[in-house]
Structures are given as C-alpha cells and as structure tokens.
Amino acid sequence: MTNLRFGLIGTGFMGKAHAIALRSVGTVFPNIAAPILECLVDSDLAKAANDAEAWGFQRSSDDWQAICQDPDIDVVDICTPNYLHREMALAAAAAGKHIYCEKPLGLTGAESQEICQAAETAGVRTAVGFNYICNPLLVVARRMIAAGEIGDAYNFRGCYQEDYLSDPNSPFSWRCLRNQGGSGALADLGTHLINMAEFLLGPIDRLFGNLTTVYSQRPDPVTGVLRDVENEDIAQVLMTFSGGSAGTMEINRIATGRKCGLTFEIHGTKGSLIFDQERMNELRVYQCDDPEGRRGYRTILGGPEHDDYANFCPAPGHGLGINDLKVIEVRNLIQGIAEGTPVFSDFHNGWRVQTIVDAIEQSHLNNEWVNVNEGNQAK
Numbered sequence: 489m490t491n492l493r494f495g496l497i498g499t500g501f502m503g504k505a506h507a508i509a510l511r512s513v514g515t516v517f518p519n520i521a522a523p524i525l526e527c528l529v530d531s532d533l534a535k536a537a538n539d540a541e542a543w544g545f546q547r548s549s550d551d552w553q554a555i556c557q558d559p560d561i562d563v564v565d566i567c568t569p570n571y572l573h574r575e576m577a578l579a580a581a582a583a584g585k586h587i588y589c590e591k592p593l594g595l596t597g598a599e600s601q602e603i604c605q606a607a608e609t610a611g612v613r614t615a616v617g618f619n620y621i622c623n624p625l626l627v628v629a630r631r632m633i634a635a636g637e638i639g640d641a642y643n644f645r646g647c648y649q650e651d652y653l654s655d656p657n658s659p660f661s662w663r664c665l666r667n668q669g670g671s672g673a674l675a676d677l678g679t680h681l682i683n684m685a686e687f688l689l690g691p692i693d694r695l696f697g698n699l700t701t702v703y704s705q706r707p708d709p710v711t712g713v714l715r716d717v718e719n720e721d722i723a724q725v726l727m728t729f730s731g732g733s734a735g736t737m738e739i740n741r742i743a744t745g746r747k748c749g750l751t752f753e754i755h756g757t758k759g760s761l762i763f764d765q766e767r768m769n770e771l772r773v774y775q776c777d778d779p780e781g782r783r784g785y786r787t788i789l790g791g792p793e794h795d796d797y798a799n800f801c802p803a804p805g806h807g808l809g810i811n812d813l814k815v816i817e818v819r820n821l822i823q824g825i826a827e828g829t830p831v832f833s834d835f836h837n838g839w840r841v842q843t844i845v846d847a848i849e850q851s852h853l854n855n856e857w858v859n860v861n862e863g864n865q866a867k
C-alpha cells in the first residue's frame with residue numbers, strides 16, 4: 489500500500505478536524521498506510537503557513553487550483569464553504585485526484601449530481617464528511633435493526649438541533665446565503681440526519697416538508713448593517729421509507745440550549761432504540777421480551793467489542809469523540825482507494841442526500857407530498 493499525499497483546502501473548523509484525523513489514522517489503524525500531509529491550503533496564506541507548521545504539513549499555499557493540478561498530490565481534501573465544493577471537486581476530478589469533500593456535496597441535487605458524475609467519469613474514489621454514521625454504536629444499531637432485534641422498525645423520529653444561530657445578533661455569514669450555503673439548517677445539519685436515517689432504515693420514499701425562518705435578518709459582521717437571511721432556520725419533515733416505516737425529522741439551527749442534538753428514536757414491534765449524539769457513547773435499547781416487571785431502557789456503552797472502538801481504546805466505556813469519527817472516515821477513504829472498493833459515505837450518498845434536501849424544499853414551496861425516488865436516479 490502506498491502512502492497517499494493529501495492536499496487539504498481550508499483551515500477552519502473542519503480543516504482542523506481533517507488534519508487531526510490525517511495525522512492520527514496511521515496510529516489508530518496500523519493496517520493502512522499512513523497518509524502524507526503534503527500541503528495545507530487557505531486563502532489566508534499566513535494562516536495556511538502557521539497551521540501547516542503546527543499541524544505537521546510539509547508545505548502551505550493559497551492556491552487551491554495549483555494543488556488540484558499538483559502531481560505530488562493524490563487526494564484533494566475540501567473543507568471550504570459549501571459554494572466552493574463544486575469548482576474544487578470538478579477541478580480535482582479533472583486532474584484525476586481522489587476527493588474527500590465536506591458535506592453538503594453541492595448546493596443542490598443537480599450540482600451534486602454533476603460533481604458525483606465527474607468523479608465517476610474520472611474513476612477516482614470519493615468520500616463525503618458524514619462523520620456521525622462512523623460511530624461504532626450506530627453500526628450496532630443498524631445491525632440490530634437489520635437482524636430484527638427490535639422487530640419491524642415501524643417508526644423513526646430524528647432530530648438535529650443546534651443553537652449556533654439562536655442569538656438573533658449572531659452575525660450574518662455565508663451560511664445565510666442561498667448561493668453560498670444553499671439551504672440553511674438543512675445543509676448544515678439536515679444532511680447528516682438524512683444520511684443517518686437512510687443508513688439505519690433504508691431509502692426514504694415520500695415526504696412532506698415545512699421550512700421556517702425565524703430570524704429573517706442578521707447583522708453584517710463588518711458593518712453591523714442588517715442583511716436578509718435567505719434560507720431556513722427550522723425544517724420539519726413527515727416521511728415514509730420504502731421499507732414501510734413512517735418517520736419525522738426536525739432540524740433546527742436556533743434550538744436554544746442544544747449543542748449537538750443529533751438524536752433518533754426508532755420504535756419496532758419488539759423493542760426500540762434511542763441515540764443522542766451529545767451522549768455519543770451510549771445506545772439505549774428497550775426490548776419487549778425482557779421479563780415483566782424488569783422492562784425498561786438499558787444503556788449499551790461503547791466498548792472494544794464494537795467494531796472500530798478497539799482500535800482507539802482497549803477499555804469499555806472510556807468513550808470516543810467527534811474527532812475519532814473523522815479518523816474512521818479517513819480510514820474508510822484510504823481503504824477504499826487501496827482496495828478499489830466504494831467508500832461509505834461517498835459522492836453517491838452526498839448526491840442522494842441532496843436530492844432529498846431538494847425534495848423537502850420542493851414540498852415546502854408547492855405545499856405537496858413529494859415522491860423522492862420518482863425520476864430521481866441518486867440511489
């Protein structure tokens with residue numbers, strides 16, 4: 489296995505998370521070739537240079553186009569605002585680079601399709617940053633559902649709630665603009681929840697969406713002048729899955745008090761499951777065949793018996809964190825490249841999720857149920 493050379497674009501929240509993962513993955517998973525942190529790119533060259541030194545990159549740049557063309561780069565890693573994903577990913581694909589892109593893959597389903605198909609035509613491996621489904625306990629939940637341990641899973645209630653914009657004076661940013669962020673809460677948060685819902689219960693087939701913008705203006709961070717917010721604070725979705733389950737999703741970026749409230753509750757004929765990302769090392773399980781008088785939710789704590797957990801820690805209940813999920817995500821990509829196998833989640837998943845975001849917006853605009861899979865090729 490050869491050591492892949494990464495060019496990472498963006499040094500913000502996700503840029504740092506990717507850098508931590510790239511540095512750690514060879515230690516956590518010694519069976520893969522540790523990546524080489526070849527170049528760190530940011531439009532702020534001084535920041536790129538400082539962070540490159542601190543994070544262990546060999547060099548830095550402010551020229552992402554050059555990195556996409558650079559023969560010494562094997563993987564282009566995109567951690568920039570949403571509106572830049574398309575042109576960066578298309579340039580990387582055209583140059584034959586493998587691509588690791590943060591979510592959402594594109595601003596719309598059509599844009600995501602274009603990106604996905606460009607990568608496919610180029611024959612490169614791809615990954616999208618849907619890190620939460622890398623949690624070993626979610627793999628347990630998925631297996632339990634598939635094995636019928638909670639019977640027929642007939643209901644999914646998912647939420648993703650955060651309060652990063654709950655203060656009406658939180659400044660305007662690219663996240664509030666249609667042509668830079670795309671949708672609002674749906675792009676930031678909903679994309680994770682949609683991917684998770686389908687990871688657990690299979691394809692969503694029909695939905696009805698409702699979008700609400702509570703704070704329609706926010707102050708410009710430089711001038712303080714109020715600017716119009718162009719996308720939603722809250723999304724609510726009624727839906728059904730192809731497998732027969734019913735479901736709801738509620739996605740909220742102004743949910744006072746919620747920091748990473750990515751939760752689901754799945755009810756089945758023989759039991760149920762509850763998960764909350766704020767307590768990501770716990771999966772709560774209820775089983776109807778427990779003896780009468782002893783029924784109740786029990787908590788499974790993540791431990792070395794749960795897939796990738798053992799690679800981080802030999803002791804149960806000691807806990808993984810969000811950056812560990814990124815390490816697993818990077819391992820998935822490197823393994824996919826080495827073995828020539830599809831990565832989960834890849835650009836197809838990114839495109840699929842974005843078609844569902846589009847369907848939610850369409851439903852809201854037209855006040856109608858939308859059949860997600862009709863005329864929609866992203867699977």
Ligand SMILES: NC(=O)c1ccc[n+]([C@@H]2O[C@H](COP(=O)([O-])OP(=O)(O)OC[C@H]3O[C@@H](n4cnc5c(N)ncnc54)[C@H](O)[C@@H]3O)[C@@H](O)[C@H]2O)c1
Pocket residue numbers: 497498499500501502503529530531532550552567568569570572590591592617618619675676
């Ligand atoms: N997977 C997750 O859980 C998760 C969490 C947060 C953000 N994200 C996604 O990650 C992406 C980045 O979000 P963030 O929160 O890290 O943003 P951020 O604002 O913290 O960082 C963005 C970085 O991109 C740089 N940048 C902007 N334009 C550039 C250009 N033309 N060339 C080079 N660098 C440029 C900025 O200087 C900044 O360093 C977004 O798509 C977002 O949706 C994913």
